[in-house]
Amino acid sequence: MVWTCVCYLFILLSQESNAQSERIEGIIKDHSDSSAMIGAVVHLRNNKSIGTTTDQDGHFVLDHVASNDVLIIENIGYATVEIPVDQLTPHLNIYLKSIARDEVIVEGNPYKDRLESTQMSTITLTSKEAKLLPALFGEVDLLKTLQLKPGIQSGGEGSSGLYVRGGGADQNLFLLDGITVYNPSHLFGFFSVFNADAVKSITLYKGGFPAMYGGRLSSVVDVHTNKGDSSSYTVNGGIGLISSRLAVEGPIVKGKLWGTIAVRRTYADIFTRALNKSQEGKPDYDPIPDYYFYDANLQLTYKINNKNHLHLTGYFGKDVFKFxxxxxxxxxQWGNALAGVSWVSNIDSATTMTTTLSVSDYRYKLKNELPSFSFSLTSGIRDYAASSHLKKVYRKHTFQTGIQLSRYAFTISRLQAGSSDGKVQFSNGTALYGTGGGIYVSDEFNWRARWIINAGLRWSWFYREKFFQGLEPRLQVNYRLKERISIKASYSRMFQYxxxxxxxxxxxxxxxxxxxxTTPAPQRSDQVALGYEFSFLGNKLFFSNEYYxxxxxxxxxxxxxxxLFVNDSLQREFVFGKGESYGAEFYLEKKQGKTTGWIGYTLSWTNRQFAEINQGNWFPARYDRRHDLSVVVMHKLNSRFSFxxxxxxxxxxxxxxxxxRFYLQDVDGVRPTTVPIYTERNAFRLPAYHRMDVGVVYRFKPKWGEADLTLSIYNVYNRRNTYFIYxxxxxxxxxxxxxxxxxxxxxxxIIPTLTFNFKW
Amino acid sequence: MVNKVRYLLLFVSSMLLLQCNFEKEVTIELPAYTNTPYLECYLEPGKPYRLLLYKSLGYFEGLIPTPIRDANITITHRGVTIPLPYDSIPRDGDLRFYNYRSNDTSKVPTHYDEAFDLSVMINGVTYHSSSTIKKIVTIDSLYKNCNNEARCQLAVRFKDQMNTVDFYRYLVFSDSLGGDIKQDFILNDELFDTEEVGIAGGYNFNDGQTTVVRLFHMTKEHYDFLVSVNNSQNANGNPFAQPASIKSNIPGIIGIFTGLTYDNKDKTL
Structure with missing residues (x-):
């Protein structure tokens, strides 16, 4: 079934000419929005052993390419591109009509790029992959899908919070097109703010951090949005158990200005309001509170010329609770609002510069009104940021450099309260400001035949009351033991201000x-990782093992x-200590064929030590998890059914x-109460957590486009996993x-849900 | 077709049945617990010196705590040391249970902000503490506000010293002292911008109901102790709460040694 919509590939290619054998290097982009195409498979028709996938910049390199071969470029959802090697010219633009994703057959070695890259401890996930997996309440959530990878844990049942290699929930940097998102959750962490219809892919770094990233100790979650189609309109949507969503993309001025808008909203409040209204006036009826969340993503791309584009990113989301x-x-109410504009300049096929101005805001507001008394409480953060990044590929070197600057405004527990007659008033709260930034430089280069080295240095700083600064060296090394076996090592230092x-x-x-x-001081982490990875069984399987x-x-x-709540002197509640985390991660993946999936296993230890807690003794962190196993299987039965x-x-x-425990008589002495006595911190373990989810997708084949019905069954064997004990x-x-x-x-x-999805 | 509908209904009802039972009793093996002494002593001006001392319990241990009978206890104030021998016989008017008390002629003097020193010797080990009695803060007024359902809220107004850090507790009893506690707030004056302070609660009272308000002016150690007690109780059952240890002001013993002053006012709503 050919889609009625049309997508295009925009391919910039360059070649180093060589009579019989040559190197081909280029950048693959989505024509519709000029965004980098991550994970596209690039290989040759005749020489099956040569192939790779594009990196996060859409970049690829193929060596030893025979001039009489044919270059093939494939990506799910896009048309396959075939170009004879001898017809390749620099800056070649190719426009092709897409075909249905089902018809794409991926060949070559999809792991080649990973094996050749110095980057380790990294996970890339596309929205399309996440949509294939069963989801809680049918809500596809990319952060929860990331939790299925080794080294990443959730904060608890159903939570989209990430705990990466023993790091806390506060140690993750979430970026939406380079703009920081300060609270990535809806509904107390059960859903993330990243709408799968608006997101193209997510890359999570859990170690071996590139020098361009800084500011958090444990992970960087880099979210890339879908930039829309420049030539035709597409409408995506879904109707689910708890929410519905709609995304529209297309040109505003054909070939010049295009974009996408994606919105979603939950609707439980519609039913609770109706129920409350029907029960209105009944003496024993307590109204059910209203709750809903919504979010909207906006992307606009303006093509200045073939080499220069402006991208506008906007996000607005809010959770609303009313009683x-x-x-x-x-x-x-609480939510994020962020906006940014990026100027992407492809100076030439090997040089890209991206400059971004952005603002990001997160705040919550709690308001309570009684007839004669009211109060409101607000906390939040706003940051104004500017950054510029330059990437240059030159011979066997990839240089990157950049500068980032942020101005922060913090609102800490601003409380205002008083009686309606104005006689009693009180208030509380603190406004704090800080400025920070970073400058970095890095170079990835080949050394001798088997070594690839990525060395970088970042200088970061922050000012509030005192000036803090630090050098953050980054080093990643890849030793190609054989064509399909790589040994990798990395070291990263990170500061968090x-x-x-x-x-x-x-x-x-x-x-x-x-x-x-003055207090608190910046946090600092040093991480080393060592691992090896290889593809085997004719590149059908990929295995990696990392120690950190x-x-x-x-x-x-x-x-x-x-x-922590209603406290404008939070600094008095902090205690400072040290932490360590170490472990081993095992990952086996199958990307090709009708049956795909992965198995991930992590063996780890995470400990903390604070003078003021647990008598100064080391104790396991709440998210210390000795064993963590995930098995993911996807099977496409035929063109209609997949499981x-x-x-x-x-x-x-x-x-x-x-x-x-003891009994407290208290000052009135009439009703003694039981008071529990806590001694050691985190000395007990909840029972082991395990769960199985299954999903079935049935694809319709309507004439107007695509549609499917997705059945997700969460916790299929109805395991009562312990959330807490009291x-x-x-x-x-x-x-x-x-x-x-x-x-x-x-x-x-067990939660079965049905979701209807469509694309027109 | 009928069969299919029946199976569908069976499936749906099975699903609904499976949704129940989110909470269940489990057996937890706790490590051996050392029964640390627990002490509660309130110095009330005009009342004898008296306190309660017993051994705290393992969480799943028996219901009745074991009193500590052989402790050697004294309280020293202005150089005078008063012994508190073991005496568990209740007196008329006692609201609390005590098992150590001074003789009836030794009364707590009304000496605000002066040190009272406690010494407790148990099995040869001596524990010390010190505290003061805070000056009474009087209730200026009580006022009510009723809604159209004849439910009322009660507010109290009093004056807070602007230049000192003060700690308060506000209790509202239904009907009389010893009646149900309808409201219980613990607060410090960091929140207040004005000398005149008002505290109001929810609509917990019926129109016409009699209430008694008791306003305590607390020591910091008493405030810290009560906050830690609340935190500890909240941590048991709240997955989002911070684990909390009890802030005792008697090192080596769990408990509180503090002065106790308050003002009462009643109001019929």
């Missing part, structure tokens, strides 16, 4: 960003019983439980305690 009865109106006050496994809207200053050790200095935690399944297993979270006091009819019991609480049982 109203006769006495009380409670409103709680702003910190997230988060002390739970969930991503809460009330988590507050706080800058370095990460040491963290000045990491943050909070003193026992810290008050997928995932299985995850993980050691239970480390938790603190009370081991003693101890309960059981009382008799006279309110006298008779015994104490432990109870475990599970969150999600």
């Amino acid at each position: 109203k009865n006769n006495n009380n109106t409670l409103g709680f 702003i910190h997230l006050a988060n002390n739970s496994g969930a991503s809460l809207p009330t988590d507050i960003w706080y800058p370095s200053g 050790y990460k040491y963290m200095k000045s990491v943050l935690d909070f003193r026992d019983g810290a008050q 997928s399944g995932t299985f995850v297993y993980g050691t239970g979270q480390a938790v603190s439980l009370p081991i003693g 101890f309960e006091e059981i009382k008799d009819e006279n309110d006298i305690p008779v015994r104490y019991v432990a109870k475990q609480v599970a969150l999600f049982p």
Whole structure:
């Protein structure tokens, strides 16, 4: 079935001429929006042993190409491009009509680029891949798909929070087209803000960080959006259990200005409002609070000329919680708003410069109104950023350099309250400001026949109350033992100058960003990793094994019983210590054929030490997980049916439980209460977590486009995974305690969902 | 077709049944617990010196704590040391249970902001603490606000010293002292911009109901202790709460040694 829509490839190619054998190098871009095409397969028709995939800049290199061969470029959802090698010319533009993704047959070695790259500890995931897997409530979530890869854990059942190689939820840098996203979650972390219809791909770095990235200790999640089609219109959408979504892309001025807009909204509030209205006036009825979230992504591309484009990125999302009865109106809203404009200049086929100006804002507001009293509480962060990056490929060198600058404004627990008569007023809150930035340079080059080295240096700084700065060396080495076997090593130092006050496994809207200053000091991490990877069975399978050790200095935690909510003196709640994480990651992947998928396993240890916590002894972090296994299988039965399944297993979270108790008489002495006594931090383990999800996609073949019905069954064998454990006091009819019991609480049982998706 | 519908209904109802039972009782093996002493002592002006001392319990241990009977306890104030022998016989008017008390002639003096020193010797080990009694902060007024459902909220106004850091507790009893506690707030004055402070709660009272408000002016150590107690109780059952240890002001013993002053006012709403 050929799509009615048309997509194009825009290919910039250059070649180093050589009579019989030559090197071909180029950049592959999506013609519709000039965005780099990541993961496109580039290979030769005759010499099957030569092939590669494009990197995150759409760049590829093929060596030893015979002049009588034919270059083939393939990517899911795009037409296959075939060009005789002897017809290649520099800056060749090729426009082709796309075909349905089902008809693409990928050949060559799809792992060649990985084997040749110095980059290790990196995961790239496309939105199309994520859509093939079963999802909680049918909501495709790229961050949750990333959790299925080794070295990445979730914060808890259903959470989209990421814990990367023993790092905390505060140590991840989320970038949307290069703009920082400060809270990547909706609905208390159950869903991410990244709408799969608006996102093209995600690259997650868990180690071996390129020099261009900085500012967080543990990971960089670089999200690339779908830039839209410059020549024809496409409408994507879906109707699911909890939300619906719609994305429209196409030209505004054909060939000159085009874009995409993607929106989604949950609609449980429509039903709860109707229910509340029908029950209105009933004395015993408590209204159900309204809750919904929505988000909108906007992308616009303006083509100045063949070499220069302007990209506008916008995102606005909000979670809204409302409760109203006769006495009380409670409103709680939180969300991100960000916008940026990038000028991408392809100075020549080997030189690209990207300059971006952006603003990103996250805040929450809690407002409560009583007839004679009201209060509102606001916290947030806003950053204004400018950056410029230059990449130059010259012979066997790839140079990169750049500069980044950010100005931050923090609002910490701004509380305003008072009586309606104005006689009683009180307020609280702090506004803090900081400035930071970085300059970097790196070079990737071949050394002798088998070595590829990427050496970089980043200088970062931050100013608030004090001036902080640090050098961050980055080094990655690839030794090509054989054509299909690489040994890799990396070292990275990272500084983190702003910190997230988060002390739970969930991503809460009330988590507050706080800058370095007299206190807290910047955090620092040093990570080394060593690994090997190879493809085998005729490049059908790929295996990698990495070992890492990460040491963290000045990491943050909070003193026992810290008050993080409505507290404008958060610095008094911080405690500083050190952390370490080490482990081994194993990854087996199959990308080709009717059955694809991967198996990932991580064996790891994550510990923390603070003078003020646990009597100064080392203790396991909440997300310390000895074993973490994920199995992902996708099978395409025929052109209509495809199946997928995932299985995850993980050691239970480390938790603190009370081991003693006492009765507090208190000042009135009438009702003694039981008070638990906590001793060691995180000394207990929840039961092991395991779950299986399955999905079935049935594709319709309508004349107007594409449509499918997706059945996702989350937790198919209805495992009651423990979310938390608490101890309960059981009382008799006279309110006298008779015994104490432990109870475990599970969150999600089996959840089947149906989603209808369409593309027109 | 009927069969298919029946199977579909069976599947759906099975799914719904499986949604239940999110919470269940489990057995947790806790490590051996050392029964640390627990002490609670409030110095109330005009009342004898008295305190409660017993051994805390392992979480799943028996219900009744074991009193510590052989402790040697004294309280020293202005150079005078007062012994508190073991005496668990309740007195008329006692709201709390005590098992150590001074003789009835030794009363806590009304000496605000002066040190009282506690010494507790248990099995040859001596534990020390020190605290003060804070000056009473009087309630200026109580006022009510009722909604159209005849449910009322109660607010209290009092004056806060602007140049000192003060800690308060506000209790509202239903009907009389010893009745149900309808509201219980612990707060410090960092939030207040004005000398006149107002605290109001929810619509917890019926129109016409009698209430008694008690406003405590607390020591910092008492405030810290109560906050840590609340945090510890919240941490048990709240997956998002920070684990909390009890902030005792008697090193080596769990508990609180503090002065206790308050002002009462009643109001019929």
